[in-house]
Amino acid sequence: MISEKDLIKELQTKATREKAFTALVGTYQERLYWHIRRIVLVHDDADDVLQNTFIKVYRHIGNFKGESKLFSWMYRIATNEALTFLAQRSKKMGFSDTEHQERMMASLQADVYFEGDAIQLKLQQAIATLPEKQKLVFNMKYYDELKYGEISEILETSVGALKASYHLAVKKLEAFLKET
Amino acid sequence: MKQKSTQQPFNTPEGYFENFGERLKGKLAQPKSVIPKNSGFTVPQGYFEELLGQLDERRRPKAKVIPLHPYKKHIWIAASVAVLVLLAVGLGRELQPSITFEDLAHEDIEAYLENNDLGLSSYEIAEFLPLEDVPAHLNLSEEQMLEYLTNHVDHINELNLENDD
Structure with missing residues (x-):
């Protein structure tokens, strides 16, 4: 290659x-x-x-x-x-x-x-409620499986801030999916 | 049979270490999150195979079409002339002073009021008359009043006299 x-x-x-x-x-x-x-x-x-x-x-x-x-x-x-x-x-x-x-x-x-089934649709609804940055970080980490270093280079944000955004996003999404 | 440590007085349940690996794997296999890993999105069949072709199509320079009648040139000339005319008219209007109420001659106003039916009654017109210059009591003699009525009133009905009898 x-x-x-x-x-x-x-x-x-x-x-x-x-x-x-x-x-x-x-x-x-x-x-x-x-x-x-x-x-x-x-x-x-x-x-x-x-x-x-x-x-x-x-x-x-x-x-x-x-x-x-x-x-x-x-x-x-x-x-x-x-x-x-x-x-x-x-x-x-x-x-x-x-x-x-x-x-x-x-x-x-x-x-x-x-x-998508009902859960997957609900997940998209939950993701839509996230702030822009958290949405991007969550998708890039959870689905695209990029490393924090790569996301940092793409979004030009510090790794620490990205980690905080990701964990916040996951907490919010889990809470949304559990309560509804 | 309980296993005994040779160094410490602690025991572990029977077979604890034999199935530790299995139990650990089971724990790891459990989903950590309620968030589904599959997002449910799909793509049309063969989409990625055809993408390059579509991109080639978009990147290909489009053949230049030479018009038989290049009217666009004339349109620009016409548009330019129209803009100049509009500017000239607009500027001309801008230069003319606007007319105010004070500029109107009294004769013009009177002529307008006489020649145009404003649909106002005498009482409505009276409402706009300034009262400052009107004396509270008019000292008119009976002869003066009779003379005025004789000269100005054509029909007695216009006086709106109330006849009690």
């Missing part, structure tokens, strides 16, 4: 860019998809955001300086794209945060690519 350093070099070289991009998409598409999907919830939206993310990566790879890992950089782009997508939609529709969450839950229930 090609090293990250070589992959970046190939992506930044015109002659090898296409082949390297194919390798990049193949390597990271699923991880980025699931990360995005857990933010936007609905498959069609996740597909749009994922494609935008890869297009953005392709267009800006020339400016990538390698100060962080390629994976972290892409995750950051994906996170920003997903959050911007939600914010734009909310603004366009003129919804408050609560209304927007309710709409998202309704969309999730209508999504044919959500096969």
